[in-house]
Amino acid sequence: MNLLIPEFALIISSLGLLMLGVFKKNSQKLINNFILVLLVILIGIIGVNYKDNQNFFNNTYSVDLLSNFMKITVLIAVIFTNLISSQYLRNQSLTRFEYSILILFSVVGMFTMISANNLIIFYLGLELQSLCLYILASINTTSVKSSEAGLKYFVLGSLSSGLLLYGCSLVYGFTGSTDYYVIANSFLTSGDALKFGLVFILCGIAFKISAVPFHMWAPDVYEGSPTSVTTFFAMAPKIAALAALIRFLHIPYANFYADWKAIIIVISIASMILSAVAAIGQNNIKRLMAFSSIGHIGFILAGLAVGTKQSLSSVLVYVFIYVLMNIGTFACIMCLHRKGAYFEKISDLSGLSKNHPVVAFSLSMLMFSLAGIPPLAGFFAKFYIISSIIEQKIYYLAVIGLISAVISAFYYLRVIKVIYFDQPVDNYDSVENIGIKFSLAVAIIFILFYFIQPSLLSNIADNVALNFK
């Protein structure tokens, strides 16, 4: 039972902190610090029991290597999001205790999603997470854009949840169970009927990870939400949804590989190409990151479509590196403020190299890494995926993926161009926040020096993939 400590700790502390926040004034800082410490401790707890493997509550909730890996990744994402956004929240006067508590609740939801081994539990986790995210998107009540983002996200999100729920009910109708194992075993009797459920559920998940053609919300929500929330959106929920997707495809639908492979490949190709082309015209760096994340999701899905252990491992590596790259990039974006006012236009970056050489260098290395240029970490991420694709001889997918990587290199390079080649404008405030500095340092060191010991991460991922079911 001690494998469930993280979940219990999260639930109890989020409820307790909610009470504390309600009854004690100005407790925001205390709550925030408490959460930070809690999350770090949770990484430790999960890390200690990393190799354990057990199902709970009548097989509805499973804790295994995959879930542990994904949970740790989520925690890392949340911790760093927290670190880099504290100054932003203060400057934008968004320091409400609800903010941290909502994030904590959504982490509970993510954990549930990651471990869910039952359609009901999966849906519960998803909704818990999504509801928190809807509120977070519109937390800046003074901004029209933020409210619009929240509303948009809510409407489209509920639609997709509806589709997902409809898919779940179809599956339940055909198999008589929501349990993943039972569904898996009934593929002979139910056969093709289950595919209907698959399609609807995939639509729902594709929305959550903002894969084409369910990506429409992403650019608007990324742009409208406060940057700290965007940072959060770009990483944690996607990891959770991906983990749920991996489990969903590999356990109940393992026998339908040929069917979901085709679907995933189409989604993946569409995501990669659309993000590469659509991002070119963007002027807002948050929108750019939205399209960039669509492209990365496309790459991850391409790896997922291969369906081998090798490819699963490469997906995990990609997810981890993706998180680190996003941490760094958003930390840089958080640095762009003058006297408390934040700037988001790409053209605002011009001449950053002159005033903020370190931030400029970091951001351009991150852009190179996002584009997948060796010897940076982003290249290795792409390399593992492409390698597992080619192992299965799906050459066209590899070619399309890499060509879209080349196209997307253009808009990453455009950012670098603005940073280094354009004339400088006014100085930005100097970076003093220790959280941003620390996060940026971690991300940059990871990205620059990943090539020295790449096997470290990939061995862990291999291990996870091999032990997954």
Next chain:
Amino acid sequence: MNFPILSLITFLPIVGVIAILLAGGTDDQKNKFSKNVAILISIIDFILSLIVWIKFDSLNKGFQFVENANWITNFVSYKVGVDGISLFLVLLTTFIGPICIFGAINSIDKKIKEYLIAILFMQTFMIGVFLALNLFLFFLFFEGGLIPMFLIIGIWGGERRVYASLKFFLYTFLGSIFMLIAIISIYWNMNTLDIPTLLSSKIPEHLQYYMWFGFFISLAVKLPMFPFHTWLPDAHVEAPTTGSVILAAILLKISGYGFIRFSLGLFPIASEYFANFVFVLSVCAIIYASLVALMQKDMKKLIAYSSVAHMGYVTIGIFSFTKQGVDGAMFQMISHGFVSSALFLCVGVLYDRIHSRLINDYSGVVHFMPKFSLVFLLSSLANVGLPGTSGFIGEFLTLIGSFKVNYIVTMFATSGVILSAAYSLWLCKRVIFGNFSIKQDSNVKILDLDKTETLILFSLMVLILYVGIYPNSILSTISTSVDQSILRFAKNIPSTLITK
């Protein structure tokens, strides 16, 4: 295990970068320190590579000074080594290194520290490309060079630098993805990426065609070969002088090296199959690029197109699959490394003084800059391939080699020699000779070469003449390795008429 001299040569520039980054003090002190460090490091690097040359056993058929270490588990090992083919390209790189650094210190006026860092990084990547004995490692260095070069063109370049740098980056990046796919499929088919192992094993015939093509696209973009060459003139024109030198002298040589090492070595059947295709493209490159060069108004562009033409000889030589051809290609690459850097540096010298690269703005430079004119004339003549200069040997050998295989190609290729004489000599006539008239705004006195420039340019001239008069200094060392690759090639294709 022996002293890891090759790794030292490869990563010494990075040590320099770290030293520069850690330097403290005022901006002036930092700049001065970084200049000194860069010069020192690059000269040590050159001396180290000379030591490798001295200790190099030219009769040994395999790779020497091999270092091997585990890197990515079960997948890639860090393996470097040198043979006759890569030795001189490494020497060329380490020799051009100090020249570029001297040149940069002389002519770059903004962000000199960052520029030196970029050049040092570039040097590591380029040396790494030639020394890597693992395809993955090769690719890593091959692609890694993009970042510093992109920044060099983009930050320190001319007016259209943004366009040129993006074009350079995207062209090369697009080309290289096909190589990446080929490399990965080699891994899954052969279960290794170790180059010596791959050289001695045989890749299944039906796969060779695809893989050859994957490598070809990537290398052809970088060479650059005829239809893929359009990035080169832009990149050359916009890059700062020393950037052009690196581009022309070293970056273009990677492809020649890649063709010899991979196309010939790993995919002999496919190479044989596609040889005529490459010949046609090369002949197109030679004639077309020469004709285009004739009409250029910008000196740098003219030299850039002449690079395209000269690289055509390299591919013709390599794909003739004869000893003379490959020898000639190697020689041509090294010679072009000297000649084109000398020419670019010359244009840089003029540009520093008069701030124009247009041919029409100059006339009768010889009256004011006699030393400069001597150098310019000599390197132009070497560019033409005048006997006695290094250019002659390279072109002559490649043409001999290709004549054995296909005399029609040789006939067309030879016309390139005449065309190159036309544009080079016409350039000299217009710029160096004639009545003195230089379009300039102020009446600043135009000075001849200063000490640094004299040192750089005359050392290049000495080398051009030395290898031109005594080609055996290079040929004797590369001979065993070239023989070896030709033999390996012939063994895979029993039916061909290849003779030694």
